[in-house]
Amino acid sequence: MKSEITIGLLGLGVVGGGVATILHEHQDDLNHKLGVPVKIKKVLVKDATKKRDTYLAQEMFTTDLDELIEDPSIDLIVEVIGGATEAKQAIERALRAGKGVVTANKDVMAESGLELLKLADENKCDLFYEASVGGGIPLIRTLEDGLASDRITALTGIVNGTTNFILTKMKLEKKSYEEALAEATELGFAEADPSADVDGIDAARKMAILASLAFSTDVHLDNVFVRGMDVIQEGDLELAEQFGYTVKMAGSAKKDEDGIEISVEPVFIRNAHPLASVNNEFNAVYVYGDAVGETMFYGPGAGSLPTATSVTGDIIAACRNLLLGVNGRRVHAPQHSCKAKSDDQIIGRYFHRISVKDKVGVLTHLSSIYSNHGASLATVVQPEGNQNGGVDLVMITHQISRQQHKDIMQALQNVPEVNKVVSYYRVEGENK
Known part of the structure; x- marks a missing residue:
């Protein structure tokens, strides 16, 4: 020995x-x-x-x-x-x-x-x-060993400490993005070039690793749908709070009989969900298994x-x-091929913030666009005050496909009464 x-x-x-x-x-x-x-x-x-x-x-x-x-x-x-x-x-x-x-x-x-x-x-x-x-969170070992007997169906979580720190400071201390990023850099949570973090690439790499392991397949970076923090507009965090949500830069990976969907993007998470209260540089990942149900892993994501x-x-x-004398005796070959879902198979709820001209009939016209694309609306609100050169309307949909969402966004571009789509987010934390 x-x-x-x-x-x-x-x-x-x-x-x-x-x-x-x-x-x-x-x-x-x-x-x-x-x-x-x-x-x-x-x-x-x-x-x-x-x-x-x-x-x-x-x-x-x-x-x-x-x-x-x-x-x-x-x-x-x-x-x-x-x-x-x-x-x-x-x-x-x-x-x-x-x-x-x-x-x-x-x-x-x-x-x-x-x-x-x-x-x-x-x-x-x-x-x-x-x-x-x-x-410092033992995620890989948990998926490889602790949950090896289960069939993992979904992972949702915060896997980048830099972006979570920035969003926490923006929400709780009302700091600007630039101020929050400067503090993150000073404390060593952000690199001198933070682009990989704020653009979502760092989190996308991590979600590719986790999804490959959880679903026993070979996920590549180009299988991950990515939107960076630059899509967050002034006033979005306050609107999220008004409707009972928190904005988080979150990763999501789901698998069902249709295939696999993986994304990293800013999302609206219901305040009652535990991920909404994960703050500063901390990370947390929710794992959904057929047998174990829901488990959450939380801890420092960097340092x-x-x-x-x-x-x-x-x-x-x-x-x-x-x-x-048992080194090298694990089998790492993937069990399944990576079958990515199409946009019409990826289902979720969406928050849309739209700047429109303050004219009679605009809301009726916009509602008809959603209806024509098979989308029903859970919430329609016109917040007080004029912004973005017009009046902001907030639409929160029921479950629709990503393709329906994209088609609606395209249709809104061609409406004369619409100044612009200010921002949009997937709504998470209310179901798997």
């Missing part, structure tokens, strides 16, 4: 530093759980001569990936360098060398996860990726130590497999 397990760490940034800290400070606990010590032997960095505030000895740093991949004494590679191309190549090299890999890389796993999992299977080694989604905790959890799992 091995007397210790040694790790090659790729990257010592925010997450990598957190992993090194946990491995160092929790060594007695890890030794107790595994029966052997777990130690970092080499760390790949961009500048090996840079002075760092760490317990790691200077000679442990290298800029040469070969020193980690080709070292037979290194049992496990932990990839936390981020990015796509370089990280993917490093993971591939490690797996081909027969070394297990733990990664926190959502970009790589969303775009090439199935390919890399197959490579791990072929080389009889493990590939764990818990920290790629949800920071050095929360994410590093998930990475270290994967390290422990990989170490156990190594010690038991």
